[in-house]
Amino acid sequence: MIKRRTLLAASAALGLVMGGAAFAQDVPKIGFVYVGPVNDGGWSQHHHESAMKMKEHFGDAIELIEQESVPEGADAERVLTQMALSGADLIFTTSFGYMDPTINVAEKFPDVKFEHATGYKTAENVSAYSARFYEGRAITGYLAGAMSETNKIGYIGSFPIPEVIRGINSSYLHAKQANPDVEIAVVWLNTWFDPAKEADATQALLDQGADVVLAHTDSTAPLAVLEKAGAYGFGQAADMAEYKPAPRISSIIDDWAPYYIERVQAIVDGTWESHNTWQGIGDGMVGIGEFTGPIPEDVLAHVTQMKEDIASGAYHPFTGPINKQDGSAWLAEGEVADDGTLAGMNFYVEGVSGSIPN
Amino acid sequence: MDPVLLVASIMVSATPILLAAIGELVTEKSGVLNLGVEGMMITGAVMGFAIAVSSGSPLLGFLGAAVASAVLSLSFGFLTQYLLSNQVATGLGLTLVGLGLSALIGSNYEGQRAPSLPKLDIPVLGDIPLLGRMLFAHDFVVYLSLALVVAVWAFLKYTRAGLILRAVGEDHESAHALGYKVVRVRMAAIAFGGACAGLGGAYVSLVRVPQWTEGMTAGAGWIALAIVVFSSWRPLGVLIGAYLFGGVTVIQLNLQAAGTTVPVELLSMSPYLITILVLVVISARGAHGAPASLGRPFHATS
Numbered sequence: 063m064i065k066r067r068t069l070l071a072a073s074a075a076l077g078l079v080m081g082g083a084a085f086a087q088d089v090p091k092i093g094f095v096y097v098g099p100v101n102d103g104g105w106s107q108h109h110h111e112s113a114m115k116m117k118e119h120f121g122d123a124i125e126l127i128e129q130e131s132v133p134e135g136a137d138a139e140r141v142l143t144q145m146a147l148s149g150a151d152l153i154f155t156t157s158f159g160y161m162d163p164t165i166n167v168a169e170k171f172p173d174v175k176f177e178h179a180t181g182y183k184t185a186e187n188v189s190a191y192s193a194r195f196y197e198g199r200a201i202t203g204y205l206a207g208a209m210s211e212t213n214k215i216g217y218i219g220s221f222p223i224p225e226v227i228r229g230i231n232s233s234y235l236h237a238k239q240a241n242p243d244v245e246i247a248v249v250w251l252n253t254w255f256d257p258a259k260e261a262d263a264t265q266a267l268l269d270q271g272a273d274v275v276l277a278h279t280d281s282t283a284p285l286a287v288l289e290k291a292g293a294y295g296f297g298q299a300a301d302m303a304e305y306k307p308a309p310r311i312s313s314i315i316d317d318w319a320p321y322y323i324e325r326v327q328a329i330v331d332g333t334w335e336s337h338n339t340w341q342g343i344g345d346g347m348v349g350i351g352e353f354t355g356p357i358p359e360d361v362l363a364h365v366t367q368m369k370e371d372i373a374s375g376a377y378h379p380f381t382g383p384i385n386k387q388d389g390s391a392w393l394a395e396g397e398v399a400d401d402g403t404l405a406g407m408n409f410y411v412e413g414v415s416g417s418i419p420n
Numbered sequence: 421m422d423p424v425l426l427v428a429s430i431m432v433s434a435t436p437i438l439l440a441a442i443g444e445l446v447t448e449k450s451g452v453l454n455l456g457v458e459g460m461m462i463t464g465a466v467m468g469f470a471i472a473v474s475s476g477s478p479l480l481g482f483l484g485a486a487v488a489s490a491v492l493s494l495s496f497g498f499l500t501q502y503l504l505s506n507q508v509a510t511g512l513g514l515t516l517v518g519l520g521l522s523a524l525i526g527s528n529y530e531g532q533r534a535p536s537l538p539k540l541d542i543p544v545l546g547d548i549p550l551l552g553r554m555l556f557a558h559d560f561v562v563y564l565s566l567a568l569v570v571a572v573w574a575f576l577k578y579t580r581a582g583l584i585l586r587a588v589g590e591d592h593e594s595a596h597a598l599g600y601k602v603v604r605v606r607m608a609a610i611a612f613g614g615a616c617a618g619l620g621g622a623y624v625s626l627v628r629v630p631q632w633t634e635g636m637t638a639g640a641g642w643i644a645l646a647i648v649v650f651s652s653w654r655p656l657g658v659l660i661g662a663y664l665f666g667g668v669t670v671i672q673l674n675l676q677a678a679g680t681t682v683p684v685e686l687l688s689m690s691p692y693l694i695t696i697l698v699l700v701v702i703s704a705r706g707a708h709g710a711p712a713s714l715g716r717p718f719h720a721t722s
Contacts, residue, residue: 099634249676256638266673304531419684
């Protein structure tokens with residue numbers, strides 16, 4: 063207790079000194095916490111780049127603080143507490159596993175605002191924001207099905223959370239549209255970032271006969287292995303353009319910058335309110351990277367149309383009839399999945415084999 | 421499951437850990453506990469990659485990785501052997517330095533491609549059906565790592581220098597009294613450990629993945645440290661441990677990809693579980709404890 067008090071006093075004193083000396087006025091302090099290094103080439107890098115764009119937009123009107131490679135769990139709480147103590151006004155926690163730490167720390171600091179990415183829990187001072195990655199997965203899944211000659215595609219899963227399960231289901235459903243005989247093999251790694259393990263998993267999928275691999279982890283290692291093998295894959299979270307034109311034949315790009323700018327503006331204006339938002343291709347939060355490599359004309363035309371239809375809302379990737387894995391009905395003909403079910407998705411659709419780890 | 425592909429994957433997966441572990445074994449046999457394996461591996465990974473990319477020669481990359489990590493490990497040696505700093509703290513510091521330094525050096529190499537390491541085509545042996553392709557068609561680093569294990573085993577067991585190294589590790593006061601240069605022997609062992617960890621790291625960035633990504637060794641150095649302990653400081657044990665760990669890792673991924681019904685949780689922890697179990701069973705027989713002077717500082721008083 064004494065320690066915490068000393069810390070509080072010390073930071074308060076520091077704040078006074080800094081406030082008096084260096085800064086004439088108090089600008090909002092915006093914090094970002096990343097799960098991987100900011101140059102992982104994927105997820106964390108894209109959050110970081112979006113944060114930088116946001117910083118560029120506001121210039122000296124805000125102060126940006128960042129912390130990279132923060133493990134999910136207890137460490138995250140420590141880092142968040144530290145950021146809150148150091149005077150952050152708004153903190154973006156950019157990985158699913160930060161959800162509970164964010165909620166816990168937010169309770170202790172009611173005046174600090176939090177924005178948690180890809181989760182579902184909110185509070186008075188905690189917003190949740192996420193992107194409808196499954197819309198992008200529909201397009202990459204269709205491409206995977208169309209490009210597979212062995213009729214087997216691989217999927218590298220990170221953690222068995224709804225976001226990843228949605229990705230697997232969406233990929234499989236659309237791979238099947240392109241190729242009715244296609245099978246999907248899923249490998250779970252229980253990590254977001256471990257290039258060596260991701261490479262091993264890609265190799266294992268290739269050894270098992272897959273020739274297109276979709277990754278739901280953060281590094282570019284799967285593409286490096288696919289390149290050696292002459293197989294195909296996709297950019298994940300970032301364009302991963304260095305692997306154009308093949309093995310990367312398209313990509314799902316997360317664009318957080320407009321959202322970050324909007325939310326920080328709300329802090330500057332004092333109009334910030336907690337919300338839960340979920341944006342997709344149509345809003346621009348999910349981008350589809352350029353189609354490259356030897357994609358046949360008709361497939362190209364189909365995915366281009368699909369992208370437009372998803373963006374306009376004419377097509378929803380989860381449109382019935384769809385059965386669950388055990389054969390029970392989920393969506394009837396023409397029925398569209400509701401956001402509640404999607405947000406908590408914990409089942410495979412019919413045709414995906416294997417079971418979801420707990 | 422094609423056995424040829426499987427064995428090839430296992431060897432690729434086991435080699436980095438084997439290299440780092442055999443180096444650490446020699447270091448620890450001399451009585452020095454260097455917890456900086458992870459830092460030395462990642463330094464090897466980035467230096468190997470950078471040199472291979474700039475020179476176009478993977479061979480030079482491996483060489484540079486070994487030298488760079490050996491130099492880094494000597495800084496640990498200087499601090500712990502001459503300035504008598506705490507080995508645990510300094511080793512952990514070495515890991516942090518390695519991770520930071522590699523991120524700094526590697527920032528220009530993100531997304532670049534490394535020249536690929538040619539597979540050896542061993543005449544006669546490579547022509548044996550099935551076995552030939554399975555065992556005798558890998559890159560030279562795989563064979564180098566296996567040769568190192570044999571060399572270290574023979575060195576420790578049969579040579580005078582190996583005996584001195586063990587004596588220094590078991591009882592540095594006595595070794596010193598006999599006139600052996602304790603600190604010099606340890607510095608050499610530390611450098612060897614560093615060079616091996618560097619080779620292991622370079623194998624990750626040049627062969628296993630192959631690309632440079634920050635933090636890419638992702639804990640392999642810690643696994644190597646654990647394997648040294650669980651093998652009771654025996655080269656053969658290290659070999660078994662590394663291949664078990666690499667092997668089970670690859671097999672469990674293949675089982676997942678093949679759609680087995682075994683729960684994923686069980687599969688994911690199997691590499692750790694099986695490796696520890698087997699090594700504990702092996703080391704339960706016979707008394708092969710830690711080198712008696714492991715981790716203790718040495719200061720010549722006379």
